[in-house]
Amino acid sequence: MPQEALVQEEDLGLLVDLYELTMIQAYWAEGMNERATFSLFFRSLPQGRNYMLACGQQHVARLVTQLRFGERQIDKLRSLNLFEEGFLEWLAGFRFSGDIHAVQEGTPVFPQEPLLEVEAPIAEAQLLESLVMNYVHLETVLASKASRLVNAAQGRGVVDFGMRRMHGIDAAVRGVRAYHVAGLTGTSNVLGSVTHGLSAQGTMAHSYVQAHGKEDDALLAFARHYPGTTLLVDTYDTVAAVKRLIERMAEDSSLDIGAIRLDSGDLEYLAKTCRHLLDEAGHQDIKIIASGGLNEHSIRELVVNEAPIDGFGVGTSLGASSDSPCLELAYKLTEYAGEPRLKHSPGKHSLPGRKQIYREQEADGSYRCDHLTLRDEQAPGTALLQPIVLQGDFQEAAMASPDAAREASLDSVSRLPPELRSLVETRTYHVTISDRLHACRRLAESRLGLPPDD
Template sequence: MSDATTTDLYEVTMAMSYLREGMTGPATFSLFVRNLPSDRGFLVAAGLESALDFLSGLRVGSEDIDAFAAALHRPSCDLEPLLGLEFTGQVRAVPEGRIVLAGEPLLEVTAPLPQAQLAETYVLNQLSHQTAIASKAARCVLAAAGHPIVDFSLRRTHGPQAGYQAARLSAMVGFAGTSNVAAATAEGVPAVGTMAHSFVEAFATEDEAFRAFARAHPGPVTLLVDTYDTGTGVHIAARVLRDLDRGPGSAIRLDSGDLGALAVRARAILDAAGLPDVRIVASGGLDEYSVDELIRSGAPIDTYAVGTRVGVSADAPYLDSAYKLVEYDGRPVMKLSSAKVTAPGRKQVFRRAGYADVIGLVDEQPTDDAQPLLETVMREGRRTGKRPALDACRERCAADLAQLPPVARRIRAPVAPRVTVSERLSTLADQVRRRIEEGAPAFGARSRSLERSTSGSHRSVSR
């Protein structure tokens, strides 16, 4: 089986129905986040590259047909209309690493309706999960206020793939390294690590453990000092590092307790031992909230290692994301369900100074110095360019973060910038709503002409 079967069953049943009805005209689906999670002033777009990998390789083979048939308890011949289906469409998307806000399309897929429908589950999964993780990690970078921060999340992420993604995404938003060897190797990210408490416990004394570790690893080492009594552990680590002349570049790691107070005590011990260059690394259940508190307290911590809470985005583990049909065969469509109304038509996001973003229609021209965010990244089922380097994504993210309003960057009680919609998009939505409510025929040429003639001002997004 291929990744084509990594989908919800109803995508298959809908695609089959479309094919039976001859509904293969071009359809546009828009992927967006309805509302930001609590304590989020922004999101970092991520997951696009995984989605493009999937779409460029999407092809329904005979084994996939057998899997679909088994799931539906039908003979394989019934599913043969899907055989050979592959993605031949266009994708416009916000590049990875860019800041996005609620309601703004992260991605729009335009393809024959059965193809665009069958792509929904996988694409939505990748962008939703990775955007959530990247956004959490970016907040950690902001909280660390210039101090190095590293990823220790692999052992508790929701599977190895999620751990790999967490390592890549954290590097994309500004982390200095990861403990994940596979991700570090593949993505060109520094690999970082220390030792576990089990290593210390395996030796008769901490002194023996630290000396053995240093003998096995020439150069700077990081010693875990809180297996027993933290103060004693720091004294022993200082003695070993001084005896072996391994101070510069080396570090101690604090992994439990009152990290701020312990860091103050540890710094005093190290300085008294003549080891001012030995750094202090803190870990143990950290995320942006605890890092922010430690930074504000003035704790003498040099590097922060974050793991579980960031790797699973513990306080906001999912996004209220959607992948909705906005146009079929030239006809704008929208959903009117209570609290889930969608906007019709293919769109563009225009970024203005101060993140005064405007969501408009795809053929609108930006006003002032507005910058369109969505770029064409796939045509006829193939990428329009090479996969961007991680460094380019990192630079993009850093530039966008630097321009965010201070209230959106806050760790606690952030305020997201307010997004507006263009007058043309608002007018189109009103027209489509009236057509649906009145049971009128499909949106016709007269209405499309009216749409093109509408002015370019904008209104606030209602959420």
């Protein structure tokens, strides 16, 4: 019986779409081994999003430098009867020898801006297509969703309860880092948190209440096991449960309850009612946590309506970024053998050349606009694409800790024009295209005999 459960590191080289392997065998057979640049970008923002937070690029860049094809992987490819022995030997000796430039994890990015560029002999760069896209797509989608929740909560904590809805265990573990970078305040996910050196948070489930005969017995037992814990009060009737809890606290002053959690019903009404009951009984220190089908819109409504909620737990809408689970990331050839290349399919045009993004600030430090240029150009502002792999060597300094990436990301988001932090589409952040980049596109078009695309 094959072990189907988990992807092993030595199998990561097989995480390709078949056409990558057939194309690079063709390059190998044709002796096409000039240096190519592939650019990872998106053409438009998903509906309702004003920015995306780039995430995952450091992570996958490090993996790329470790990518190898072992005997077992080569045997599997040999069994497909598509590949020549000489090409399989080339794969067996594969080591990524190129460069990767990327923006920092947690950087807000906009359409046409490369999140990452790979420069290497064309077969090497082509081989990475699906792996790089899969990694950056997932973490960027999840970090961007988390950033919206952070914006909506306006300083209240938001905790990830999404593991059960996340798509598989790799997403569940990597997502925790992306959420942290974007500013969530915690996660219930144990493996995700220990993997990234973060702390896990937790309350209790309805099953604990159900398993005990009486609800208040269950709540008190749990509070005695875990002083300062959060008690789930909605298994049968929220207000009745809170009233009984207050009675039991009056009988036993040693009880230490940190918070109650509301998980269903009219959360605004219940939060106001429970806050009133708790305050009246002198329990101003007991916090109220809300969960149960929340998303950024319902959180914003609760915040705007001044529901006395101290923190939010979000599961389903976060775990797969349910309103927008995909980003149309593209990984496109933009230069080959020193010459600009582009694509001209309807609605899928691309900009040629190796690029740089300059982010220009106002005098107060807020972001004014970006300048998209060729790599060797100068423009006002800070250059966002920095080398993270050089001649096949991962630059360890490029791998920020989760806390450092989070700090940088929250700072960046705070510098965006404020309308961009809205939950609905407001304005387009201005990204200029440099004259030289325009000229480069026209040159590539004219060489292909194509009409200018402006």
